Amino acid sequence: xxxxPIWHPFTQHGLGxxxxxxxxxxxxxxxxxxxxxxxxxxxxxxxxTHGHRHPRIMAAIAEQTGKxxxxxxxxxxxxxxxxxxRGLTAIMPRELTRVFYSDSGSTSVEVAxxxxxxxxxxxxxxxxxILVMQHSYHGDTIGTMSVGERGVYNAAYAPLLFDVGTLPFxxxxxxxxxxxxxxxxxxxxxxxxxxEPLLLGAGGxxxxxxxxxxxxxxxxxxxxxxxxxxxxxxxxxRTGTLLACEQAGVVPDILCLSKGLTGGAIPLAVTMxxxxxxxxxxxxxxxxxxxxxxxxTANPIACAAANANLAIWRDEPVAARIADLSARxxxxxxxxxxxxxxxxxxxxxxxxxxxxTDPQGGGYLSQLGPRLLRHxxxxxxxxxxxxxxxxxxxxxxxxxxxxxxxxAAIGEALD
Numbered sequence: 132x133x134x135x136p137i138w139h140p141f142t143q144h145g146l147g148x149x150x151x152x153x154x155x156x157x158x159x160x161x162x163x164x165x166x167x168x169x170x171x172x173x174x175x176x177x178x179x180t181h182g183h184r185h186p187r188i189m190a191a192i193a194e195q196t197g198k199x200x201x202x203x204x205x206x207x208x209x210x211x212x213x214x215x216x217r218g219l220t221a222i223m224p225r226e227l228t229r230v231f232y233s234d235s236g237s238t239s240v241e242v243a244x245x246x247x248x249x250x251x252x253x254x255x256x257x258x259x260x261i262l263v264m265q266h267s268y269h270g271d272t273i274g275t276m277s278v279g280e281r282g283v284y285n286a287a288y289a290p291l292l293f294d295v296g297t298l299p300f301x302x303x304x305x306x307x308x309x310x311x312x313x314x315x316x317x318x319x320x321x322x323x324x325x326x327e328p329l330l331l332g333a334g335g336x337x338x339x340x341x342x343x344x345x346x347x348x349x350x351x352x353x354x355x356x357x358x359x360x361x362x363x364x365x366x367x368x369r370t371g372t373l374l375a376c377e378q379a380g381v382v383p384d385i386l387c388l389s390k391g392l393t394g395g396a397i398p399l400a401v402t403m404x405x406x407x408x409x410x411x412x413x414x415x416x417x418x419x420x421x422x423x424x425x426x427x428t429a430n431p432i433a434c435a436a437a438n439a440n441l442a443i444w445r446d447e448p449v450a451a452r453i454a455d456l457s458a459r460x461x462x463x464x465x466x467x468x469x470x471x472x473x474x475x476x477x478x479x480x481x482x483x484x485x486x487x488t489d490p491q492g493g494g495y496l497s498q499l500g501p502r503l504l505r506h507x508x509x510x511x512x513x514x515x516x517x518x519x520x521x522x523x524x525x526x527x528x529x530x531x532x533x534x535x536x537x538x539a540a541i542g543e544a545l546d
Contacts, residue, residue: 146501149508156183159529161513170533172507172514173524177332177364178395181443182528188394188439195435204232204428211434218441219401222373224382227403231421232429236363236389237270239400240325243385244274245423246404247323247357250411253419258322261293262313262356265300266334267327269361278325280334283495296321300331301339310346317354323385324351325359328375329479332364336484336522338477344379357408359385363400367391368453369524371480373444384408394440395526399433452527456481459531460523463538472545484522487545493519503544510540 139150152164159182161169171179181188195211202209216230231246233239244261251258261278268284269275276285277292285292296316301309313324328344331337351358360383365375367390372378374386385408389400412421427433443449457480464483468476474486489497497518507514514521514537521544523537 158182159526178390180391182526191435191439199431212429228406229404229409231402233400237272239387240269241274242402253411260321262296262324268333301343323357341379348381357384361387363389393436487519489519
């Protein structure tokens, strides 16, 4: 048992692993109560883009706390939310005209699924089946678990999960099998396909080419199947562009954004939709409204942080920083690629990953996972391997010295 009453996420407390107390963050580093400086190599679970406590975001939060902290968003509005919606529709694909607020990546996907089903129901031609990709992950609520990979993550909750149609992951050389499976599934008139564009995160940092994403979008369009892009992790520059969808030249019917939306400073999410999705719910019939909300929908303080993030993207050379980090990451990955024990070295944008050969079998519950976690923690690094998969996804501000420490520690782990 632990002295703290806290029950931590994705933590097996029975292993007795230490849980450091973090007291401060700055840039690409975190500082603990016992005086250690920890390099944040995974952007604190993929959220921190510009660095911890970015001055413009912190200032926006502080200013907003002096004006308005919280207000019901059903039938009311406020300027931070209005400004953010205008800013998002200006920076995102022009077809995505509507912005629905929520408070996490999981809820943004739940909203997307409900929008898709409501679209078909309100058109008088209800469809219920959702298509998903093998190894995908979209969150930990019931709906998002249903459209994610089935396995150890959600086995205990299987009776609650709804059935979906699963497409094989488009592994190299077998991409056509995925496209053929999608074509066949679309003939059965499903409601929607949901994908993580180009990069599957929790599924093992799996990468597939942009042309496959473009073909999947085209197949859905031909069959009138809604296309949902979950860019909760891939958005805000992680794959090298503002959205991963840009690299395939595709625009989804519904787009999910969170994590980097506020620069990672405070929880907020949006689900953006085309006018057709909105119009399907627009009526004088109150029974056709979109029945979804949460208490903190469009929290003013969170919206202020997101507005500051948009200002950073607008005023600062963020794209250049992303390109520079992508190149620096790729060079260091190349130094590991030929090492014994390294399998499937891969990179996309600011993200790199390798699989470390595990004679006892890989996967999320690989016995290498806890050993690697301990190895990195002892070297003052926040890296969180997924089983035998080690990935690096740092804030865009990380310097060469900190990157070198990360990759030196990975090299030591291989030794």
